[in-house]
Amino acid sequence: MTTSEQSRTIAVVSAGLSQPSSTRLLADRLADAAVRELEDLGQVARVENVELRDLAHPVVDAMLTGFPSGDLARAQEAVTGADGIIAVTPVFTSSFSGLFKSFWDIIDPEALGGVPVLLGATGGTARHSLALEYAVRPLFTYLHADVVPTSVFAATDDWAASAADVGAGLPRRIERAGRELARRVAQRQGDGPADPFASSPSFTELLGGS
């Protein structure tokens, strides 16, 4: 398999509630950085945006009924079929938002195995920044995702910083994180989401295993 001229898909899941949302803003920046880096690696990348605010009611419905409806089903397919995922949440009361967690709660827990994931979070002040490491990262580790080392937290102040003092700031962290995700996506030989029918054992195997 050649890595040049190959089309990759990056699903960007954003759990911001306001519109416009700084969470979505960070997600877009991270996606841009990853796409640029993939282009440098000779790969074309397509971005699929999943805005959880639009799916809030279907997410709760799916928790109650057990199946995803229309747009939510399409969003889940976009996420489980992607070559890489960018997941960005606002920090609410010391952790990811409930909507963000609910979305991952109803994803097939096998679907993210080995998938490169870049994490981002937003909050009022930098005091919330470690929520990425003690809350969000373990969630994706549990799902067996391949989480990149750099996760990006953006506080309100980060957006206000001037171009002059961003040297060690948010844009550089975004660049680094985007690069880490792009490299893993570029190397990955994805086999797509698992097909439960293709992986079902034959009955002879079931009998033998009982």
Added chain:
Amino acid sequence: MQFGIFSVSDVTTDPTTGRTPDDTERVRNMLTIARHADEAGLDVFATGEHHNPPFVASSPTTMLGYLAGVTQNITLSTATTLITTNDPVRLAEEYAMLQVISGGRMDLMMGRGNTGPVYPWFGQDIRQGIPLAVENYALLRRLWTEDVVDWEGKFRTPLQGFTSTPRPLDGVPPFVWHGSIRSPEIAEQAAYYGDGFLHNNIFWPMHHTRQMVRYYRQRFEHYGHGRADQAIVGLGGQAFMRKRSQDAWNEFRPYFDNAPVYGHGPSMEDFTQQTPLTVGSPQQVIDRYASFVDDVGYYQRQLFLVDHAGLPLKTVLEQIDLLAGEVVPELRRIVESKRPADVPLNPPTHAERVAAAAASGGAGATHVGDSTDPYTGTVAEGDRPNDPKHGTQEARA
């Protein structure tokens, strides 16, 4: 195609009156509902099996045995019988007894159950759900088809020289369905044995149902039971009807909004689009359900949930009258006109299974015990009444 009703036996407060029936009333209502379905001409009544409140149907064969005595034509069935937590020895005995008492006017549907805590109540481990379903059913089949069984497995004590009584009616076991919503393994199990497969899609979108049924049909053909389109398929369904569509919507909405499972979740507008739930006139139910054969191929049994969410008995009986009187005749005419000639019209009846067994020389004994050891039921080698060397006992057709 057979049309019938299935009940989950929930005791639910009527949200419009605040009234809750007690367990006794709910059980008696189920009996009334089943008898009414028989009188109205529906083909099937199936009861669930549950072992926790708010459900009352813990003892299906007691209920179905009574109904066998007070109904005339309706096929009595289950939806579902817990193949995981019931001892297969008890299942073999109880359902053979029901088969004899009902004169073969029954079948049953195996399911794993969806209530985790039930497993430890009956000494089982939910993590073993699929292996339990596989081992228990394999033993159940042997207990029905072999007169004397030596058996050893993982999940219960071994059997040596065990005979389950009464022997199946005419030496032919009941027809078995397997019900599953999302486990391909169970579709695989149904296909392996050439049994029926019912996808209870009442809470699921049709694209998922289509996938599961297609998989079962492919595997049915793979195991050599016939062509994929000849496999025996059933679907669940749910409807609420009034002559005028708007009356149905107004009357059913409070029950929908407060129903167990989906209440307080999606709107009735969304749910009726996403799942087979149809609220409206009998004609709308006909139109919706007539389209399902286009999705899954011609199938043999359509069951409706009509008695849940706290609907009063009177309303349920009216629903049965609308179903049997206005929906089924026309729906049957439409779907059966789409049936290929060599695809089974209905699930096999007992008489058909007896005839098929006789044709293949496969019918078993209807009594075991003459000239046998009184303690074990076994006989000396080569001396069994149905030993192939002695010829197979003729089955009554």
